[in-house]
Amino acid sequence: xxxxxxxxxxxxxxxxxxxxxxxxxxxxxxxxxxxxxxxxxxxxxxxxxxxxxxxxxxxxxxxxxxxxxxxxxxxxxxxxxxxxxxxxxxxxxxxxxxxxxxxxxxxxxxxxxxxxxxxxxxxxxxxxxxxxxxxxxxxxxxxxxxxxxxxxxxxxxxxxxxxxxxxxxxxxxxxx
Amino acid sequence: xxxxxxxxxxxxxxxxxxxxxxxxxxxxxxxxxxxxxxxxxxxxxxxxxxxxxxxxxxxxxxxxxxxxxxxxxxxxxxxxxxxxxxxxxxxxxxxxxxxxxxxxxxxxxxxxxxxxxxxxxxxxxxxxxxxxxxxxxxxxxxxxxxxxxxxxxxxxxxxxxxxxxxxxxxxxxxxxxxxxxxxxxxxxxxxxxxxxxxxxxxxxxxxxxxxxxxxxxxxxxxxxxxxxxxxxxxxxxxxxxxxxxxxxxxxxxxxxxxxxxxxxxxxxxxxxxxxxxxxxxxxxxxxxxxxxxxxxxxxxxxxxxxxxxxxxxxxxxxxxxxxxxxxxxxx
Numbered sequence: 001x002x003x004x005x006x007x008x009x010x011x012x013x014x015x016x017x018x019x020x021x022x023x024x025x026x027x028x029x030x031x032x033x034x035x036x037x038x039x040x041x042x043x044x045x046x047x048x049x050x051x052x053x054x055x056x057x058x059x060x061x062x063x064x065x066x067x068x069x070x071x072x073x074x075x076x077x078x079x080x081x082x083x084x085x086x087x088x089x090x091x092x093x094x095x096x097x098x099x100x101x102x103x104x105x106x107x108x109x110x111x112x113x114x115x116x117x118x119x120x121x122x123x124x125x126x127x128x129x130x131x132x133x134x135x136x137x138x139x140x141x142x143x144x145x146x147x148x149x150x151x152x153x154x155x156x157x158x159x160x161x162x163x164x165x166x167x168x169x170x171x172x173x174x175x176x
Numbered sequence: 177x178x179x180x181x182x183x184x185x186x187x188x189x190x191x192x193x194x195x196x197x198x199x200x201x202x203x204x205x206x207x208x209x210x211x212x213x214x215x216x217x218x219x220x221x222x223x224x225x226x227x228x229x230x231x232x233x234x235x236x237x238x239x240x241x242x243x244x245x246x247x248x249x250x251x252x253x254x255x256x257x258x259x260x261x262x263x264x265x266x267x268x269x270x271x272x273x274x275x276x277x278x279x280x281x282x283x284x285x286x287x288x289x290x291x292x293x294x295x296x297x298x299x300x301x302x303x304x305x306x307x308x309x310x311x312x313x314x315x316x317x318x319x320x321x322x323x324x325x326x327x328x329x330x331x332x333x334x335x336x337x338x339x340x341x342x343x344x345x346x347x348x349x350x351x352x353x354x355x356x357x358x359x360x361x362x363x364x365x366x367x368x369x370x371x372x373x374x375x376x377x378x379x380x381x382x383x384x385x386x387x388x389x390x391x392x393x394x395x396x397x398x399x400x401x402x403x404x405x406x407x408x409x410x411x412x413x414x415x416x417x418x419x420x421x422x423x424x425x426x427x428x429x430x431x432x433x434x435x436x437x438x439x440x441x442x443x444x445x446x447x448x449x450x451x452x453x454x455x456x457x458x459x460x461x462x463x464x465x466x467x468x469x470x471x472x473x474x475x476x477x478x479x480x481x482x483x484x485x486x487x488x489x490x491x492x493x494x495x496x497x498x499x500x501x502x503x504x505x506x507x
Contacts, residue, residue, distance in 0.1 A: 012469045017216045027219045 019059040037115040039141075042100045044116040045091055047131065048109070049141035052156065055135065056110035056147060063102035063111050071095035072102060072111075083148070083155050089131035093119050108147035112140040187275065189293050194271055202424040203233035204472060209465045214470040240417035248410050250321060255318035260418035262413065264312025267425040270304045273297035274432045275359045277450035289442075290359060297358035298350060301433060302343055305388060309335045311422065312390075312397060316407035327406025330476065331397030334387060337483040338394075342384035344491035345377045349437050349496035352378050362441030367439035376494045378438045380487055385430040387483070390423065393471040396479055431460035 028035050037043075050056050059076035075087040102111050121127050139145070148156040149163060160167040194200025207222065208337035240374065247256055277289035295298050309332055316328020350356060352373060353364035364370075371378040387394040398406030408419045435441055435456040442449030444456075474482070 010471070014466065017466065017470045020218060021212065023218060023355070025218050025220045029223075070268045 020101045037117075039115075041115045041117075042098045044093070044114050044119060045096070045102065045134065046112055046114055046136045047089065047134045048112050048136060048138065048142070049149060050146040050148070051135075051139060051144060052146060054083075054148075054156070055085050056108045057086050057089065058084040058108055058110070058147070059089075060084075060107065062105040062107060066101045066105035068099060068101060069095045069097055079158050081155060086131060089134060090128060091134060092128045094124050094127040109140070109142045110147075112142070114140075182482075186287055187291070190287075190289075191214070194291055195268070196269065198271060198425060198428060199421070202421050203237070205424045205427060206236070206420075207232050208461075212462070212465045213469050216430070216466075237417070240414050240420075243413040245413040245415060246410075250320040251410065252318035252320065256316050256410075257415070258313050258427060259315030260408075260415040260422070261311075261319060262314065263308065264418045264425065266304050266308040266421045268303055269431055270429045271354070273300050273358050274429070275362055276453045277448070279322060288359065293357060293359050296356045298346055298356045298361075301358075302339070302346070305342075306335075306339060308422075311419075315411065315419070316397075319407075321410050321412035323403045323405075324407050324409045325401070327397045327403045327409070327496060330399075330403075331390060331407055332402060333398055334354070334390075334394065334479060334483075337480065338384045338487070341380055341483065341487040341491045342388060344495055345381040345384060346437060346497045347491075348374050348377045350398055351498055351502060352493075355435075358379035358436050358441075361434055362443060365440040366443055369438060369443070371438040371440075374498060377498070378389070380491045380494065383432065383435065383487065385434060386447035386464065387479075389427050389430050389464065392428075392468045393474050394479060396476055399473060402507065427461055427464055428457060431457045431464070431506060434460050455470060475493045483486060 007157075022040055047055070047057050057074075061074065061076070064070070064072040064074065070130070071092040074089040074092070076084060077087040078084050100113055103109075103113055119127060146156070156162075159165075210232075211221035211229070222232045225231040226236045247253060272291040273294050275288065275290040275293070280287045280289055310429050312331045312335075313328045316324040316326075316331070319325070349361060349370055352370060353361040355361060355364070390397050395404075396406075398408065402416075403409070408416055411419060432453070435453060439460075441456075442453040444452035447455075
């Protein structure tokens with residue numbers, strides 16, 4: 001009968017809440033206790049360096065183009081050795097939604113996410129991070145990758161000296 | 177010391193004591209509710225202010241007192257300012273007739289542990305609980321806001337509907353105790369509490385006081401996810417605090433009424449009467465919190481159907497059955 005089902009459905013939840021009352025809580029008491037963060041957590045963004053200690057970023061603007069909230073801006077410039085870099089690089093973390101699309105767009109693996117999420121600040125202007133604050137002294141999660149060793153022709157090494165790169169062809173020679 | 181001075185002083189002492197205990201208890205009931213609800217949802221509840229969050233009520237009071245007391249431009253200013261006080265005062269006044277312990281002997285006087293033992297205590301309680309509707313309705317009306325008005329209208333019709341069955345559930349109690357005085361009603365339960373004598377009336381009264389306290393599952397007047405905050409949407413600062421405190425004082429009052437009418441008041445073995453009374457009231461308060469943690473809110477038509485089509489006929493039937501039973505027993 002329906003009424004028995006209704007009565008049972010009214011009584012049963014009381015038992016469930018009473019039982020839950022004596023189970024341990026799942027709350028993490030944040031400042032004292034910290035949650036274990038996944039290695040793939042998408043937190044604050046950093047600009048990494050390549051294994052040679054040079055800046056990876058080549059200021060191609062792909063990250064700022066991919067950014068859905070337009071929080072990344074930069075000015076591109078070029079060094080005397082032909083190496084491109086960002087004259088200034090700015091991320092507005094009060095706009096950033098931590099989607100990680102910039103890291104997917106980055107061809108040189110320069111911009112990467114970290115596990116840091118403590119960006120709260122009383123002054124919203126201080127959540128705008130400049131290049132000096134974003135740039136770190138390590139390779140982030142890609143310790144071996146060096147973009148210029150693979151694609152930058154003649155920048156960090158002479159022509160034909162990068163791994164997997166052929167010697168330049170002598171255009172006056174008929175042999176392959 | 178002259179006689180009248182002693183009696184006045186005793187009454188004042190009782191008043192002060194009841195006032196202090198009631199307000200403190202109401203403040204800590206808020207904390208207890210937050211803690212218990214938290215535990216039911218697998219979180220610890222407030223635990224930052226003081227050890228185990230025990231200073232939380234104090235922090236809340238300071239917060240409420242220092243907040244801006246905002247009065248909307250289009251509001252009916254005097255009614256708006258009056259309504260929260262009305263809600264709190266009517267709740268407080270009811271406790272005047274509640275006997276919270278057996279009579280005490282002090283300085284050769286027998287002091288009844290009740291502020292004022294009215295011989296029409298039941299009617300006083302019913303009258304004040306009807307008056308409590310005014311605080312809410314006037315508050316909602318004077319705010320001049322659609323949400324507050326809707327909440328006030330809902331609350332008005334809900335409280336009036338459930339007061340009927342609440343009053344009718346008390347009729348068997350009065351018939352069994354043969355008195356309107358709460359003290360006599362407690363005395364009549366010396367052997368066996370009325371909850372066992374007349375479980376149907378107990379159940380009806382329990383459901384009606386949950387509705388009367390405007391709490392889940394009958395919190396239609398303040399339904400957060402429909403009406404912002406219902407009748408107290410426009411209130412802020414300590415005026416909101418008065419509504420809030422009034423609600424929790426009301427909870428204690430209704431708990432003690434349930435205790436007095438059905439659970440045998442301060443009657444109980446071994447422990448002194450006032451301890452038994454406190455235990456019973458706190459258990460009823462825990463039950464209220466438990467209900468809040470368990471049941472969802474009713475729909476408005478369900479609320480009205482339940483009140484008018486089920487509770488009211490049942491309580492009427494119960495009055496008739498109890499009367500017939502008493503007549504039959506007299507034979």
